[in-house]
Amino acid sequence: MSASDGSLGDIPQAIRKLKPGKLVIASHNAGKVREIRELLGPFGIEPVSAAELDLPEPEETGTTFVANAELKAMQAADLSGLPALADDSGLCVDALNGxxxxxxxxxxxxxxxxxxxMLAMGKVEDKLAALGPDISRRAHFVSVLALAxxxxxxxxxxxxxxxxxxxxxxxxxxxxYDPVFVPDGQAQTFAEMDQAAKQAISHRAEAFKQLVAAVL
Known part of the structure; x- marks a missing residue:
């Protein structure tokens, strides 16, 4: 299956179960790896990161979250000979057209x-400030998990x-971008929350809940 040219709505859901054992987390982002390790902990999965296996970081040439998650997971699975889980996520700001x-x-x-x-967060803030004091500050995080x-x-x-x-x-x-994002219904930013509180409501945790229901 391939989703490089489509959205999740176009993807057939022929579910394959993931068996206990080693799983490559196809990321060199230490924070992301830590979150995914903790989410996988209760399921008999033995996570190993791409960095620990000295796997290269692929060039993220996709134009959608699905495409980038897919290419990272597929490369890691191909090079390691193991199932691989990749996350592609990002911040989408309404006033900046996503x-x-x-x-x-x-x-x-x-x-x-x-x-x-900090540079990245400053760029977002500068662009919003240039649009004026009354501009909407609504935003959302998206996480797509690809399991290959x-x-x-x-x-x-x-x-x-x-x-x-x-x-x-x-x-x-x-x-x-966690230090500048306050999720709906909360007073703290994601970066002020402890890990358990964030994982209860985060975009990555929501995607992971779907993964658990489908393949674990």
């Missing part, structure tokens, strides 16, 4: 190739968390 969206990480890129998330097997079979699951952007950034418990 940006940074699928290019969320690109907004954090620095000339030396590292990622500076070495034979090329892939399953996809999508989660979303809606909220408001705040400035200046608050908290140091999260990663990425």
């Amino acid at each position: 940006d940074p969206g699928v290019y969320t990480a690109n907004w954090a890129e620095t000339p030396d190739g590292t990622r500076d998330w 097997w070495p034979d090329g079979h892939v399953e996809w699951f999508e989660g979303r968390a809606d909220g408001m952007l705040t400035w200046p950034p608050r908290g140091d418990l999260g990663f990425g």
Whole structure:
């Protein structure tokens, strides 16, 4: 199956069960790997990260969250010979026509190739400020999880968390844009919440709930 040119609504859901054992987390993002490890803990899965296996980071050439999650998971599964789980996620700001969206990480890129998330959050804030004091600060996070097997079979699951952007950034418990995102119904940013509180409502946790129901 392939979703490179479509959305989740186009994807056939021929569910394959995931057996206990090793699973590659196809990410070099330490915060993301930590979250996924904790979510997988109760299910007899033995997570190993792409970084621990010295797997290369693929170029994220997709134009959708689904496409990028798929290519990361498929590469990791192919190179490792193990099932692989990849997440592609991002912040979509209503007033910025959904940006940074699928290019969320690109907004954090620095000339030396590292990622500076304070820089990325500042870019979002500067663009909103340029639109005026009354501009909407509504935003949402999207997470697409792609689970791939070495034979090329892939399953996809999508989660979303809606909220408001705040400035200046608050908290140091999260990663990425977490310090400027206050989810609906909460007073704290994702970066101010402890891990359990965030996982109860986050976009990644929502996608993971769907994965658990379908394949575990």
